């Protein structure tokens with residue numbers, strides 16, 4: 373009896389266990405069904421989100437850092453041909469800071485210190501540049517503006533967040549543009565803060581042209597220029613420069629929101645020895661916006 377009981381109770385236990393197992397299986401199926409509903413709902417929500425942000429991830433590729441440029445790392449590290457592998461639109465300078473670079477529609481224009489513009493040859497080198505393959509997420513007409521501050525506030529109002537990188541193009545007629553370039557340097561190099569004290573400045577009035585700009589978040593200080601960095605090229609491609617001040621008469625802004633950042637650091641002794649451990653925000657401000 374004991375054995376039978378033992379046997380039967382054991383069987384009963386087994387049956388109970390199997391029943392429980394079936395019960396658990398049913399519960400599991402219900403959970404899975406519920407989960408699949410949740411997954412489907414999440415997918416639909418994500419799909420909807422992707423519809424409003426339907427762009428693929430975009431990358432800004434940057435050669436060197438603003439800190440290195442400010443500290444005199446001016447020797448070319450990459451050819452224009454190599455730079456173009458990373459983008460068709462952007463900003464930069466040339467070997468020995470020989471002028472301002474504005475990359476527009478795959479062409480690298482060099483604005484020299486005499487104000488003239490030429491197309492850079494594929495083998496010429498750059499110590500510092502930033503480019504992307506431009507594809508605007510947003511295109512908007514801009515109202516009239518007086519001065520850089522007003523213009524950048526108008527563009528800021530169009531951005532979904534201050535924490536992404538933006539590459540932008542502004543095309544149209546500008547009431548006034550104040551631009552500069554820098555003269556080619558010779559070794560031993562002077563610091564950029566010194567060079568800009570005697571930078572040539574060009575003023576344009578009622579001029580048609582294109583601005584290529586980059587807006588970096590404040591947290592990129594030391595790596596890039598926090599806020600706006602704009603270069604200008606006239607519609608006839610004969611003059612331009614690094615923008616110090618600008619007023620829009622009638623223009624359209626095209627904005628490309630960028631979430632990925634690719635940094636290429638120089639591999640030369642000048643960069644290795646440069647002291648880049650201090651806060652250089654004051655020097656960067658002088659170099660980028662000095663109007664003397």
Ligand SMILES: [Zn+2]
Nearest residue numbers: 472602603614
């Ligand atoms: Zn510049």
